[in-house]
Amino acid sequence: xxxxxxxxxxxxxxxxxxxxxxxxxxxxxxxxxxxxxxxxxxxxxxxxxxxxxxxxxxxxxxxxxxxxxxxxxxxxxxxxxxxxxxxxxxxxxxxxxxxxxxxxxxxxxxxxxxxxxxxxxxxxxxxxxxxxxxxxxxxxxxxxxxxxxxxxxxxxxxxxxxxxxxxxxxxxxxxxxxxxxxxxxxxxxxxxxxxxxxxxxxxxxxxxxxxxxxxxxxxxxxxxxxxxxxxxxxxxxxxxxxxxxxxxxxxxxxxxxxxxxxxxxxxxxxxxxxxxxxxxxxxxxxxxxxxxxxxxxxxxxxxxxxxxxxxxxxxxxx
Amino acid sequence: xxxxxxxxxxxxxxxxxxxxxxxxxxxxxxxxxxxxxxxxxxxxxxxxxxxxxxxxxxxxxxxxxxxxxxxxxxxxxxxxxxxxxxxxxxxxxxxxxxxxxxxxxxxxxxxxxxxxxxxxxxxxxxxxxxxxxxxxxxxxxxxxxxxxxxxxxxxxxxxxxxxxxxxxxxxxxxxxxxxxxxxxxxxxxxxxxxxxxxxxxxxxxxxxxxxxxxxxxxxxxxxxxxxxxxxxxxxxxxxxxxxxxxxxxxxxxxxxxxxxxxxxxxxxxxxxxxxxxxxxxxxxxxxxxxxxxxxxxxxxxxxxxxxxxxxxxxxxxx
Numbered sequence: 001x002x003x004x005x006x007x008x009x010x011x012x013x014x015x016x017x018x019x020x021x022x023x024x025x026x027x028x029x030x031x032x033x034x035x036x037x038x039x040x041x042x043x044x045x046x047x048x049x050x051x052x053x054x055x056x057x058x059x060x061x062x063x064x065x066x067x068x069x070x071x072x073x074x075x076x077x078x079x080x081x082x083x084x085x086x087x088x089x090x091x092x093x094x095x096x097x098x099x100x101x102x103x104x105x106x107x108x109x110x111x112x113x114x115x116x117x118x119x120x121x122x123x124x125x126x127x128x129x130x131x132x133x134x135x136x137x138x139x140x141x142x143x144x145x146x147x148x149x150x151x152x153x154x155x156x157x158x159x160x161x162x163x164x165x166x167x168x169x170x171x172x173x174x175x176x177x178x179x180x181x182x183x184x185x186x187x188x189x190x191x192x193x194x195x196x197x198x199x200x201x202x203x204x205x206x207x208x209x210x211x212x213x214x215x216x217x218x219x220x221x222x223x224x225x226x227x228x229x230x231x232x233x234x235x236x237x238x239x240x241x242x243x244x245x246x247x248x249x250x251x252x253x254x255x256x257x258x259x260x261x262x263x264x265x266x267x268x269x270x271x272x273x274x275x276x277x278x279x280x281x282x283x284x285x286x287x288x289x290x291x292x293x294x295x296x297x298x299x300x301x302x303x304x305x306x307x308x309x310x311x312x313x314x315x316x317x318x
Numbered sequence: 319x320x321x322x323x324x325x326x327x328x329x330x331x332x333x334x335x336x337x338x339x340x341x342x343x344x345x346x347x348x349x350x351x352x353x354x355x356x357x358x359x360x361x362x363x364x365x366x367x368x369x370x371x372x373x374x375x376x377x378x379x380x381x382x383x384x385x386x387x388x389x390x391x392x393x394x395x396x397x398x399x400x401x402x403x404x405x406x407x408x409x410x411x412x413x414x415x416x417x418x419x420x421x422x423x424x425x426x427x428x429x430x431x432x433x434x435x436x437x438x439x440x441x442x443x444x445x446x447x448x449x450x451x452x453x454x455x456x457x458x459x460x461x462x463x464x465x466x467x468x469x470x471x472x473x474x475x476x477x478x479x480x481x482x483x484x485x486x487x488x489x490x491x492x493x494x495x496x497x498x499x500x501x502x503x504x505x506x507x508x509x510x511x512x513x514x515x516x517x518x519x520x521x522x523x524x525x526x527x528x529x530x531x532x533x534x535x536x537x538x539x540x541x542x543x544x545x546x547x548x549x550x551x552x553x554x555x556x557x558x559x560x561x562x563x564x565x566x567x568x569x570x571x572x573x574x575x576x577x578x579x580x581x582x583x584x585x586x587x588x589x590x591x592x593x594x595x596x597x598x599x600x601x602x603x604x605x606x607x608x609x610x611x612x613x614x615x616x617x618x619x620x621x622x623x624x625x626x627x628x629x630x631x632x633x634x635x636x
């Protein structure tokens with residue numbers, strides 16, 4: 001099979017042996033696979049795949065068709081349309097994955113959209129709902145709201161009945177984010193401006209890290225929760241624990257990729273129960289900024305790295 | 319009535335008008351009242367009492383007898399032995415407090431012990447159980463384990479079936495803390511020593527603040543929770559969010575005093591259900607380092623500030 005492949009820090013397309021499904025696993029013919037920040041880190045050598053996953057094939061999410069089943073795999077018939085997360089190897093024509101870690105592909109998404117669905121919606125749902133426990137009527141702040149996880153978070157927050165404030169750097173993306181359900185779209189500088197009054201936030205979803213910490217703490221409501229799921233802007237910074245105490249607040253930090261099967265399976269069940277119905281009735285969708293055929297994988301990575309896009313960059317494997 | 323009173327940063331004993339219970343409140347004849355770190359802060363002008371509480375009478379916990387009831391107060395009969403937390407004013411002969419914020423004084427504690435019970439056990443239980451969700455078999459680290467909240471936390475952790483590691487600076491207090499149920503008592507320096515291998519902790523109870531943050535993060539288990547309920551050692555310090563992400567960890571920070579009645583009442587109900595039975599069957603107790611009559615309140619504060627004690631300093635109001 002062919003796959004996007006990391007060679008000396010670059011993305012090429014290369015041949016690999018077809019994977020063989022193990023106990024409880026299915027073999028998936030991948031139709032589409034989204035790109036994520038972790039793929040860029042892995043490409044540059046800074047985020048190796050967990051053990052048991054191909055080290056040189058990136059890709060944390062995929063959509064495709066079940067074309068084989070390993071021993072004891074019984075949740076999906078051959079031909080079933082599925083989508084899911086994997087610890088790596090999503091961006092190849094074939095993939096093996098444990099059947100409990102994936103979900104049916106929801107009606108209402110085409111292959112490309114389904115390929116960019118699982119990682120970002122699982123990440124956003126786990127952070128906002130499972131961890132931070134967002135409730136209707138709460139105020140949710142999402143940094144980097146135009147990206148993959150950001151657009152998922154905006155839509156989930158809106159569907160839950162929260163008030164969603166989206167922070168977006170590029171002015172040309174503000175209208176698109178508002179159309180996804182953000183009650184207001186602001187520039188990051190506005191939140192940092194001490195003279196600008198903002199009603200405090202109950203939940204903050206942050207992918208930037210240390211540079212946002214002071215603003216997040218200053219803008220936190222009593223009982224507020226900050227969920228850090230990325231440190232693209234830097235990991236180390238000053239924290240004022242007195243401010244966190246005064247807010248009776250929490251900082252939660254998390255990654256999805258390193259979790260054991262049982263936690264990933266539990267997250268997949270929550271997606272089935274709580275998110276797929278929203279997709280199926282059209283309440284949320286997967287905005288795709290651009291898709292690229294597998295042969296243009298390197299161009300897809302360049303586009304992803306350039307930023308300034310609304311939603312996902314997805315490899316279309318046909 | 320007479321009360322310990324803050325005058326120009328010093329503790330004196332002064333006359334005050336008798337308080338009158340409002341709707342839902344009881345009037346308590348205080349028999350004993352513990353000292354806490356917040357009293358020292360308030361004495362030095364750095365922690366004013368919340369609105370509705372006397373600003374010049376310190377005291378966050380008390381035990382006494384109900385001697386009057388305001389309109390609609392019906393939980394306790396006159397003569398009932400009660401203990402509880404208050405936003406301030408605990409260290410006077412009379413006190414008014416909402417009846418839902420207090421609990422029966424448990425059998426098995428004398429007045430002095432009961433006077434030093436509520437604030438520290440409510441604080442420790444709220445932090446370790448309600449917030450951090452400590453489970454049997456988990457590893458609990460308690461910094462400053464010889465103090466009031468520390469000795470409460472050690473005993474609660476032991477009673478829950480956790481493995482309790484107590485960090486205590488004074489060697490002469492190690493045996494006393496071990497006798498309360500700590501599986502091991504260590505010096506703070508040992509935890510800070512990078513060459514010393516320690517199995518990581520699921521829950522860390524911290525009253526020191528910023529100086530402990532790096533050690534707490536380095537020693538945190540996957541899914542671990544750090545609960546910060548004091549910043550006596552400093553509030554501002556560097557945090558490594560990448561380390562927190564890798565641990566999929568949480569930093570929770572909290573204070574009890576500023577919470578609204580409904581939250582304090584809910585905490586009191588949890589104490590009734592989960593902690594009073596442990597006291598009544600002798601599984602936990604209140605270690606009292608020293609008690610002082612009201613006239614010696616200033617000496618009690620000096621003793622509290624000096625540290626190096628096992629358990630509580632309590633005012634004995636007779």
